[in-house]
Amino acid sequence: MKRALFAGLTLFAAGASQADVIVLNFEDMLAYEGVQEFYNGGTGSMGSTTGQDYNISFSPNGIICMDLDVPGGNCNNANEPSPSNGLIFLEGNAATMNVLDGFTTGFSFFYASYFNASVQVWSGLDGTGDLLAEIFLAENLSGGCAGDPNGNYCNWTDIGVLFDGVAHSVNFGGSANYVIFDDITLGSGCAGRDCNPVPEPMSLALLGSGLALLGFRRRKAVR
Numbered sequence: 391m392k393r394a395l396f397a398g399l400t401l402f403a404a405g406a407s408q409a410d411v412i413v414l415n416f417e418d419m420l421a422y423e424g425v426q427e428f429y430n431g432g433t434g435s436m437g438s439t440t441g442q443d444y445n446i447s448f449s450p451n452g453i454i455c456m457d458l459d460v461p462g463g464n465c466n467n468a469n470e471p472s473p474s475n476g477l478i479f480l481e482g483n484a485a486t487m488n489v490l491d492g493f494t495t496g497f498s499f500f501y502a503s504y505f506n507a508s509v510q511v512w513s514g515l516d517g518t519g520d521l522l523a524e525i526f527l528a529e530n531l532s533g534g535c536a537g538d539p540n541g542n543y544c545n546w547t548d549i550g551v552l553f554d555g556v557a558h559s560v561n562f563g564g565s566a567n568y569v570i571f572d573d574i575t576l577g578s579g580c581a582g583r584d585c586n587p588v589p590e591p592m593s594l595a596l597l598g599s600g601l602a603l604l605g606f607r608r609r610k611a612v613r
Contacts, residue, residue: 394432398466402556403461403475407565409559410444410576411575411576411577411583411585412445412575412577413573413575414446414573414575414576415472415574416454416476416477416597417472417473418438418440419434419475421462421463421464421605422446422453422454423437424451424453425448425452425453426447426450427443428440428442429443429446429447430444430447431443434454435450439508442565444491444539445486446488447487449480452477452478452479452562453477453585454476454478455475455476456475456540457473457474457475457541457578458540458541459474459539459540460473462588465563466542466543467541467543467544467570468536468537468541468542468573469535469536469544470546470572471500471548471573471582472523472572475572477570477571478567478569478571479562479566479567480567482565484562485562485568486516486524486560486561486562487562487574488515489557489559491493491575493556493576493591494576494577494581495552495579496529496550496552496553496575496577497511497550497551497560497577497579498549498551498579498580498581499526499549499572500554500572500573500582501521501530501546501547501549501569501570501571502532502543502546502569502570503527503529503564503569504543504569505564505565505566506527506528506529506565507527507564507569508524508525508527508564509526509541509561509562509563510524510560510561510563511523511524511525511553512557512558513555513556513558514559515559516559516562522553522557522577523552523553523557524585525549525550528546529583530545531543531545546572548573548580548581549581550578550579550581551577551579562577572607575605
């Protein structure tokens with residue numbers, strides 16, 4: 391029998407560079423709280439704020455799922471990659487994240503889901519423009535797992551994608567009330583951290599030497 395994350399609730403209706411890696415872990419928010427402008431220099435639907443201004447906002451149906459083992463918790467989740475909150479939606483087919491400044495390179499996150507789901511990265515706001523990437527999520531809870539000490543949503547998969555272009559929105563899709571997302575990461579293909587390959591100092595030195603040699607040979611050839 392599939393276990394819903396929770397049920398029976400009423401929904402509450404500093405800009406960052408494109409090159410920055412930003413991790414949203416949804417901590418410091420309350421159970422049932424709509425994320426809304428929490429990461430846009432504003433507050434969640436219940437007034438929670440940390441003053442973080444990433445110019446990122448969420449659709450009203452994107453709300454906080456808090457581990458039941460935490461006082462005031464509302465969800466069947468456990469073993470979260472960052473305790474104790476995650477993102478869930480209860481209405482519609484997806485929750486939408488808008489990133490006014492845009493982001494590049496990659497996108498990643500952790501998820502726990504009883505059903506297959508998908509996440510789409512779009513070039514425009516509100517899931518418009520060009521589809522830059524789509525990530526298909528396989529259900530990962532049918533085999534069972536052990537909570538901390540409780541919770542059925544306790545297997546977490548980290549997944550990510552690299553893409554070309556500038557993204558301005560993401561749709562987190564799936565079956566409402568049966569999938570939760572955490573450590574949503576902008577600018578990296580690895581959830582919760584920056585793992586994008588960069589040239590090592592020695593490689594840069596060799597590259598510089600190679601370019602210098604090429605320039606020397608070119609000057610010699612035209613004499």
